[in-house]
Amino acid sequence: xxxxxxxxxxxxxxxxxxxxxxxxxxxxxxxxxxxxxLLFITALLQLAQKDVPKRVVxxxxxxxxxxxxxxxxxxxxxxxxxxQESILFAKGSTELKPEGKAFLRSFIPVYSxxxxxxxxxxxxxxxxxxxxHTSSDGDDKTNLQLSLLRSSSVxxxxxxxxxxxxxxxxxxxxxxxxRGEIESDKYDNPxxxxxVFRFQFRSDELKKDIVKTSL
Numbered sequence: 001x002x003x004x005x006x007x008x009x010x011x012x013x014x015x016x017x018x019x020x021x022x023x024x025x026x027x028x029x030x031x032x033x034x035x036x037x038l039l040f041i042t043a044l045l046q047l048a049q050k051d052v053p054k055r056v057v058x059x060x061x062x063x064x065x066x067x068x069x070x071x072x073x074x075x076x077x078x079x080x081x082x083x084q085e086s087i088l089f090a091k092g093s094t095e096l097k098p099e100g101k102a103f104l105r106s107f108i109p110v111y112s113x114x115x116x117x118x119x120x121x122x123x124x125x126x127x128x129x130x131x132x133h134t135s136s137d138g139d140d141k142t143n144l145q146l147s148l149l150r151s152s153s154v155x156x157x158x159x160x161x162x163x164x165x166x167x168x169x170x171x172x173x174x175x176x177x178x179r180g181e182i183e184s185d186k187y188d189n190p191x192x193x194x195x196v197f198r199f200q201f202r203s204d205e206l207k208k209d210i211v212k213t214s215l
Contacts, residue, residue, distance in 0.1 A: 053120055058078075061081070064113070080196050080197070084193070087103050096154070104154065115170065116170070126201065127175065127199075128197060130176045130195060131179050133147055133181075144180035
């Protein structure tokens with residue numbers, strides 16, 4: 001009889017120990033979930049704060065283009081400025097038209113002026129890429145070469161034939177690249193033939209780092 005009672009007591013003790021272990025694990029998991037939730041919320045707040053300088057820069061670019069009557073397409077989310085082929089080049093050509101040179105003379109001083117108008121703008125924009133783009137008409141290799149030569153023509157004209165107050169600092173941020181037909185429609189679309197001035201924002205780079213850290 002005593003052995004039976006002792007066995008029941010031992011079983012109850014084991015059950016109590018198991019319950020304590022399960023409760024401890026549950027509390028630990030709840031704590032971890034709470035920690036990661038707070039970490040995620042903090043990351044979201046940091047991402048929102050990092051977007052502020054970027055939006056201010058883009059807003060200033062849009063405003064200056066309008067106030068100086070420079071007719072370009074500005075992406076309000078990225079700040080990308082698209083300049084259609086017809087403004088800069090004859091179809092299939094890599095040589096800037098006189099009208100294209102005149103456009104760059106009016107556009108570049110204003111565009112560059114925004115970048116260096118404030119220290120925080122200059123710091124926020126890590127790089128500017130002049131991208132050549134083509135439509136899907138023609139073969140890949142030819143289009144890639146055409147796009148690169150066009151972006152190089154724009155770059156060379158800006159830095160070898162133009163003079164403007166922020167020329168030297170801009171030269172340290174800018175590069176030319178050819179994208180060919182990578183971003184073009186499947187069918188030939190004249191709107192795909194363009195040169196794009198694309199910002200690379202420091203806040204975007206930081207956002208990627210924050211996301212990686214929070215995962």
